[in-house]
Amino acid sequence: MVQGTTSDAGKTTVVAALCRLLHRQGVKVVPMKPQNMALNSAVTADGGEIGRAQALQAQAAGLPPHTDMNPVLIKPSSDMGAQIVVHGKVRGDMDARDYDQYKTVAMSAVLESYARLQQQYDSIIVEGAGSPAEVNLRARDIANMGFAEVVDCPVILVADIDRGGVFAHFIGTLECLSESERNRIIGFVINRFRGDIRLLEPGLEWLEQKTGKPVLAVLPYLHGLMLDAEDAIQIKQNQTGKFKIIVPAIPRISNHTDFDALRAHPDVDLQFIGPDHPIPPADLIILPGSKNTRDDLEFLKQRGWQTVLEKHLRYGGKLIGICGGYQMLGQIVSDPYGVEGKVGDSMGLGLLDITTELTKEKRLQEVSGYCLFGKDQTAKVAGYEIHMGVTYASSETLPAFMINAEEGVQEEGTRSPDDQILGTYLHGLFDHPQACQALLAWAGMQSDTTVDLNALREHSINRVADACQPLLDALQRIA
Numbered sequence: 001m002v003q004g005t006t007s008d009a010g011k012t013t014v015v016a017a018l019c020r021l022l023h024r025q026g027v028k029v030v031p032m033k034p035q036n037m038a039l040n041s042a043v044t045a046d047g048g049e050i051g052r053a054q055a056l057q058a059q060a061a062g063l064p065p066h067t068d069m070n071p072v073l074i075k076p077s078s079d080m081g082a083q084i085v086v087h088g089k090v091r092g093d094m095d096a097r098d099y100d101q102y103k104t105v106a107m108s109a110v111l112e113s114y115a116r117l118q119q120q121y122d123s124i125i126v127e128g129a130g131s132p133a134e135v136n137l138r139a140r141d142i143a144n145m146g147f148a149e150v151v152d153c154p155v156i157l158v159a160d161i162d163r164g165g166v167f168a169h170f171i172g173t174l175e176c177l178s179e180s181e182r183n184r185i186i187g188f189v190i191n192r193f194r195g196d197i198r199l200l201e202p203g204l205e206w207l208e209q210k211t212g213k214p215v216l217a218v219l220p221y222l223h224g225l226m227l228d229a230e231d232a233i234q235i236k237q238n239q240t241g242k243f244k245i246i247v248p249a250i251p252r253i254s255n256h257t258d259f260d261a262l263r264a265h266p267d268v269d270l271q272f273i274g275p276d277h278p279i280p281p282a283d284l285i286i287l288p289g290s291k292n293t294r295d296d297l298e299f300l301k302q303r304g305w306q307t308v309l310e311k312h313l314r315y316g317g318k319l320i321g322i323c324g325g326y327q328m329l330g331q332i333v334s335d336p337y338g339v340e341g342k343v344g345d346s347m348g349l350g351l352l353d354i355t356t357e358l359t360k361e362k363r364l365q366e367v368s369g370y371c372l373f374g375k376d377q378t379a380k381v382a383g384y385e386i387h388m389g390v391t392y393a394s395s396e397t398l399p400a401f402m403i404n405a406e407e408g409v410q411e412e413g414t415r416s417p418d419d420q421i422l423g424t425y426l427h428g429l430f431d432h433p434q435a436c437q438a439l440l441a442w443a444g445m446q447s448d449t450t451v452d453l454n455a456l457r458e459h460s461i462n463r464v465a466d467a468c469q470p471l472l473d474a475l476q477r478i479a
């Protein structure tokens with residue numbers, strides 16, 4: 001099991017790297033994260049939903065994503081509450097206290113998944129969550145040492161030296177653990193190191209002497225990786241291109257990995273605009289998905305985005321809404337069952353002639369098809385839908401895509417009659433190089449460059465795997 005001294009220490013990447021290395025050796029390897037808290041999720045082959053980071057690790061292991069790889073997914077919809085997804089299906093909304101009580105049930109779901117994976121695979125690489133030093137969460141823990149103790153597995157501890165304080169992080173984490181938990185840590189991994197290793201060596205020796213545990217590997221800082229983020233938005237964006245795209249960073253943004261292909265595009269300047277940032281002019285504005293459409297809609301209105309969007313459209317700018325962002329563009333978003341908060345209706349931005357009702361059923365599916373705009377209307381699109389909302393469009397509007405869905409071939413999404421606005425439920429809509437190019441051309445960008453996100457992702461997985469070879473060698477020496 002790979003645990004970290006902090007969130008974002010690099011656990012996800014190390015698990016993906018180990019999966020790829022073992023997969024290359026022909027080992028039947030599978031990733032697993034018992035509990036993940038994230039709003040970036042992926043649709044699985046068995047019709048459920050897991051964290052995107054686990055889907056990435058599945059790809060590294062050469063497998064389609066499966067709900068057993070992330071049996072418990074917590075999707076926060078407010079500061080206190082979250083939607084709890086177990087074995088890929090919504091189990092309800094809970095606040096932090098309810099969930100704490102629910103953890104015993106969640107643990108049995110986790111152990112069921114673990115048992116199934118054990119039967120099918122020779123090697124399971126498990127990722128912890130946050131850090132095992134969170135002593136307040138230790139009772140009933142299913143995410144870190146609580147899990148490791150029950151299944152009795154060895155643990156490696158990863159720390160990010162780029163943030164500094166790694167020695168204190170390692171020693172401090174060990175101090176927060178019980179003796180048996182401490183004993184299961186077989187070694188340390190220092191991640192994102194840059195500089196002269198000779199200057200680090202005295203520290204490594206000190207750490208090994210003080211703890212009696214080895215430093216298994218020092219992994220290099222790798223620039224320009226294109227791997228799905230678990231949750232946090234990467235602040236550093238690509239700002240080299242000329243074509244300006246802005247995305248409001250709404251508080252409950254979901255699946256911001258939708259923008260990875262744009263981030264990687266050399267001709268695009270993509271910026272997420274936080275609440276305190278001035279809103280710059282742009283060629284294209286994209287409203288992202290949201291776990292809480294009505295609250296985030298309110299957030300946008302309060303910060304003056306309605307006026308900004310209207311002005312942007314008056315000046316001929318293009319506007320895209322994805323999933324929750326699509327719903328916001330319409331006339332009304334109603335929540336008759338209170339699935340995302342209080343029961344009630346919200347006035348949308350009134351830019352597209354659509355209305356949305358949030359229902360109790362979540363729609364989860366992978367789709368593919370082609371774009372209904374552009375020169376020849378043959379550009380392929382592939383994406384996935386994860387939403388509770390059902391949207392009705394007026395007959396005045398135009399569809400955006402033709403897709404192969406559960407119900408058969410059908411139109412998807414909506415374009416305004418003047419074709420300045422496009423709304424869609426398809427997450428990942430920029431991932432297919434043809435759709436990416438067609439959408440950017442629709443938005444007015446002149447460029448022949450295409451970005452193949454999947455190829456970039458594969459390349460990144462291979463780079464991190466190569467960098468982790470010394471870690472795997474060290475682990476195989478111990479085993």
Ligand SMILES: NC(=O)CC[C@H](N)C(=O)O
Binds near residue numbers: 254288290292388389
């Ligand atoms: N992923 C999303 O943007 C979801 C939108 C909205 N919260 C729904 O469930 O319908």
